[in-house]
Amino acid sequence: MPSFAGLLTGLISGLSFGAPYLLYALIGLPIIYWLLRVTPPAPKRIVFPPLRLLFGLKSSEETPARTPWWLLLLRLIAAALAILALAEPLYDPTPVARGAGPLVLVVDNGWTSAAQWQTRQAAMNRALTGATRDNRPVLIVATAENAPVITQFLDPGKALQTVTDMTPRRGCPIAPRHWRNCRP
Amino acid sequence: MVWASDFLQPLDEIEAHMKSLAYSGAHGYLVQIIDPAEEDFPFMGRARFEAHTIRDTTILGRAEMVRTSYRQRYDAHAEAVKELARRLGWVFLRHRTDRPPGTALIALYGALGGARAQRGF
Numbered sequence: 270m271p272s273f274a275g276l277l278t279g280l281i282s283g284l285s286f287g288a289p290y291l292l293y294a295l296i297g298l299p300i301i302y303w304l305l306r307v308t309p310p311a312p313k314r315i316v317f318p319p320l321r322l323l324f325g326l327k328s329s330e331e332t333p334a335r336t337p338w339w340l341l342l343l344r345l346i347a348a349a350l351a352i353l354a355l356a357e358p359l360y361d362p363t364p365v366a367r368g369a370g371p372l373v374l375v376v377d378n379g380w381t382s383a384a385q386w387q388t389r390q391a392a393m394n395r396a397l398t399g400a401t402r403d404n405r406p407v408l409i410v411a412t413a414e415n416a417p418v419i420t421q422f423l424d425p426g427k428a429l430q431t432v433t434d435m436t437p438r439r440g441c442p443i444a445p446r447h448w449r450n451c452r453p
Numbered sequence: 454m455v456w457a458s459d460f461l462q463p464l465d466e467i468e469a470h471m472k473s474l475a476y477s478g479a480h481g482y483l484v485q486i487i488d489p490a491e492e493d494f495p496f497m498g499r500a501r502f503e504a505h506t507i508r509d510t511t512i513l514g515r516a517e518m519v520r521t522s523y524r525q526r527y528d529a530h531a532e533a534v535k536e537l538a539r540r541l542g543w544v545f546l547r548h549r550t551d552r553p554p555g556t557a558l559i560a561l562y563g564a565l566g567g568a569r570a571q572r573g574f
Binding site for chain 2: 310311312313314315316317318319320321322323324326327
């Protein structure tokens with residue numbers, strides 16, 4: 270059973286940002302804190318007919334009532350969450366083929382892979398989802414050919430189609446007499 | 454003549470009005486109707502005070518700090534109106550809107566009845 274710390278690490282390592290440069294805005298939080306502290310809360314409006322009697326009266330302590338600390342905290346948290354949200358956080362617990370360059374998928378598509386072909390396709394799809402997000406070019410290398418077939422660099426959408434259309438090579442019949450006509 | 458008002462106008466306005474009424478021979482019964490908030494000034498914190506009849510507003514950083522001096526002014530003003538009424542021999546009654554209106558009406562009725570009885574109606 271994974272420990273809490275392990276779960277947390279997994280969560281954080283699974284987290285990435287689509288626009289990480291926006292996280293620099295977090296540096297601005299102290300400024301927001303300062304501004305919120307300095308600007309007093311908006312005054313309540315009170316309709317007061319004997320207003321004339323109030324003219325000239327000064328509250329001897331003119332420092333405005335401070336914003337209560339919990340309101341300050343709440344606003345800061347809201348601001349921080351807004352910044353985090355704008356940085357496009359992505360949670361992907363399966364760290365498949367992260368990176369910035371082209372994605373190369375080397376796929377064993379021999380007849381032995383037929384049993385788990387769907388699992389394999391799912392894994393490829395996962396990797397391609399990440400590539401689609403980051404718009405990385407994809408190269409697919411199928412190994413079970415006489416000479417490995419290497420595709421051109423594909424855009425992720427096309428790669429997804431290629432993966433969908435891909436099937437494992439058919440095997441050859443067991444009896445050696447058929448082998449002559451069989452090119453796996 | 455019964456004149457019910459909050460009597461918060463400037464004193465000279467009230468005085469001028471009372472005098473003109475007195476010249477016309479009226480005997481006045483003034484009923485000051487008081488909003489409890491105007492008398493007690495329960496406001497706290499930062500507030501902007503406005504009135505529909507006055508364009509100016511005033512902002513108080515801590516409204517509770519002026520409560521005592523405001524009440525002194527308010528009482529002094531009411532006292533001055535009462536004094537104006539007294540000089541003309543008029544009746545001055547006060548009624549807070551958080552009290553049952555019956556009490557004010559009974560007091561007014563008593564004052565009116567008393568005056569009539571004195572004059573021999």
